[in-house]
Amino acid sequence: MPGHPGSHDSAESRPSVQWLEVAPEWAGQRLDNFLMGRFRGVPKSVIYRVIRKGAVRANRKRVKPDYRIAAGDSIRVPPLHEPEQKPDRAQPGRRVQRRMQAAVLHEAPDFLVVNKPAGIAVHGGSGVDFGLIETLRAGRDDRYLELVHRLDRDTSGLILVARRRSALKALQDQFRQKSTHKVYRVLVVGEWPQAVNRVEAPLQRVTGGTGERLVRVSAEQGKAARTDFRVLERFPGYTLLEARPLTGRTHQIRVHAACQGCPVAGDAKYLDGASQAAWQRGGGDRLMLHAQQLTFETPAGERVTFEAPVPDDFEAQIQRLGKHQ
Structure with missing residues (x-):
């Protein structure tokens, strides 16, 4: 009979105990964080409760939430009820997956270097169904992909993605x-x-006032921030600069430029309405900020530098200004 405790239908509908083997990419992570990442729909309180009760075991032994998992660990997880994913939630299509894969400039065992297009958020949330990281996860076989740092949605250029947890920690450090x-x-x-x-x-x-996130200069409450600037070329009404942020504050280059009376072209947050309208009338349709070069030490100990070509739409705006000189 359907619904009988011993029937096949009932057995399939009930969640069962799972045994998860820890891949090398996840080694060193706390047990609680590992489980919350694996069972994203389960409330944190449930995760902690089953750990405290001893229902979660590592290699058949009781463990605490702060246990550091190791490669090859066998993790026993009791039945957990995850809410079904909303069917109307948008997923990255094949076209955007191909676009993001084409943006990968370099693949290493520990990390990816991606040339993010302008207009794409680095991750979903706040009205964005998916971003760069979700699209990469959907289009690749990697078991572990995490953002090392951030770029504003409208900024183009280089961003690092870790392929192992150990690499994430080393690069973020x-x-x-x-x-x-x-x-x-x-x-x-x-x-x-x-x-x-x-x-x-x-x-x-x-x-x-509308709830949007902004940044301002504040001698009293602000955090120290420093940016070096170098003039590359001057145009009527505009200046092309090289910027080197020596700290990593939110909107740092944008606000540091604006506080000198020279906000970034196309910056809807920090550019006044008249200047933004003039920029758009001239054909400007993007934030003119591009993360062009990134130097760091790989987890293997090699000092490397990567460079992202200036995007065509950015270069087209520079060429347009050059014609008016």
Whole structure:
């Protein structure tokens, strides 16, 4: 009879105990974080409860939430009820998957170097169904892919993606220790001051009137931030710069440029309405900020530099300005 405890239908509908073998990519992670990543739909409280009760075991032994899993560990997980994924949630299609795969500039065993197109978020959320990381996961066989750092949605250029947890930690440590070097190409509105080659202005995150995330200069509450700038070329009403952020604050280059009276061209957050309208009337349709170069040490100990070509749409805007000189 359908629904009888011993029937085939009932047995298939009930969640069962799972045994998960830890792949090398996940070694060193805390048990609780590992399970929350594997069972994203299960509340954290449920994860912690089954661990405390001893229902989760590593190599048949009881373990605590902070247990560091090792490659080859056999993790016993009791039945967990995950809510079904919403059927109307958009997934990255084949076309966007191919586009993102084409943006991968370099593949190494521990990491990927991706030349992110402008207009694509690095991850889903806040009204975005999926971003760069979800698209890469959908289109590749990698068992582990995590963002090492971030780029604003409208900024193009180089971003690192870790393929192993050990690589994620090693690479993120470099960003925290400021031992990586980043170079951006940026077009700003106005005449960049000839004497300014470094901006040191503390930055504070704030929430705008509409709830959007913004950053402002604040000597009292801001965190230290420093950016080096170099003039590459001057155009009527605009200046092409090279920017080297020596710290990694949110919107750092954009706000440091704006506080000099030269906001980034196409920057809807920090450019005044009249200047934005003028930029768009001239054919501008993107934020003119590109992460062009990235230098770091690989997990294998090699110091490397990668460079992302200036995108065609960015270069087209520069060429347009050059014709008016």
